[in-house]
Amino acid sequence: MSVRASGVCNADIATAAATGRGTAFPVTPGHEVAGVIAELGDQVEGWAVGDRVAVGWFGGSCGHCAFCRAGDVVHCAERKVPGLSYPGGWAQSINVPADALARIPDELDLFDAAPFGCAGVTTFNAVRKAGTRAGGRVAVFGVGGLGHLALQFAAKLGYETIAIARGGDREKLARDLGAHHYIDSTAQASGAAMKELGGADLIVCTASSTAPVDELLTGLNVHGQLTLVGVDAGSLTVPAAQLVMNGHTVTGHLTGSARETEEAMEFAVTNNVRPMIERMPLEQAGETVTRLRSGAPRFRIVLDTAGGK
Numbered sequence: 107m108s109v110r111a112s113g114v115c116n117a118d119i120a121t122a123a124a125t126g127r128g129t130a131f132p133v134t135p136g137h138e139v140a141g142v143i144a145e146l147g148d149q150v151e152g153w154a155v156g157d158r159v160a161v162g163w164f165g166g167s168c169g170h171c172a173f174c175r176a177g178d179v180v181h182c183a184e185r186k187v188p189g190l191s192y193p194g195g196w197a198q199s200i201n202v203p204a205d206a207l208a209r210i211p212d213e214l215d216l217f218d219a220a221p222f223g224c225a226g227v228t229t230f231n232a233v234r235k236a237g238t239r240a241g242g243r244v245a246v247f248g249v250g251g252l253g254h255l256a257l258q259f260a261a262k263l264g265y266e267t268i269a270i271a272r273g274g275d276r277e278k279l280a281r282d283l284g285a286h287h288y289i290d291s292t293a294q295a296s297g298a299a300m301k302e303l304g305g306a307d308l309i310v311c312t313a314s315s316t317a318p319v320d321e322l323l324t325g326l327n328v329h330g331q332l333t334l335v336g337v338d339a340g341s342l343t344v345p346a347a348q349l350v351m352n353g354h355t356v357t358g359h360l361t362g363s364a365r366e367t368e369e370a371m372e373f374a375v376t377n378n379v380r381p382m383i384e385r386m387p388l389e390q391a392g393e394t395v396t397r398l399r400s401g402a403p404r405f406r407i408v409l410d411t412a413g414g415k
Contacts, residue, residue, distance in 0.1 A: 113138025136195030162223020166203035227362035229256035248313030300325025
């Protein structure tokens, strides 16, 4: 596959810093990849040289385990991740298993398509698979690389949407992305503020911190669900009585299959959902890691293998 665009994810920080036994050098991160098929293996069918394709966090599976046979390929014990299982997309070319390929709609630019392999399909699935009642209230905690997409998906799927972020400077943007309400988490307790709005049926937590979860649960309606998408190395403290008395569900969500990535892109084209990206040349990949560590990027950096030419 000839790479044209490659997204940068927070998970790439650890990949780029990998050392020690078991690490294959040189390390090439990148699991949000978009480009065109340059060559095909002898046994590959259904694809052609020149097809526009994306590869995401899901980079292939065994195809025969119980999870694969049930269609849950992302939980295959032998699943592959570009940048970890084999060299990733921060390069001009990448070799991937055919089952990892997602077809990019003609109407979607390659630079917009790249983030759908991770950020896009992850947030799309987190919202649509939660089973929230039609017209329900969905809150998105964190308006960043994941959250700004989750907001768009929730709004376009017809939910009353609450955006929660630090400070008031993101309110206009959040509302432009489809938020009906905005909560500044530095000015008031987010859970209490959600309760004042009538409570949330679903909270999608995209911020990479587990610390706020306890308080967020106070804003969840009876039978509501909190889905963790962004995580850190922390642990959750969930009051058991509150969980039981309100029938709450706290769950984690990983990503999506290649077919689900296609569905996310198709939905995006039909409903005008797009990632907010910043292009940087591939030669500055090291700088993107530094910027990620500092928290500088607001949304998604996408590396340009042509250097912007």
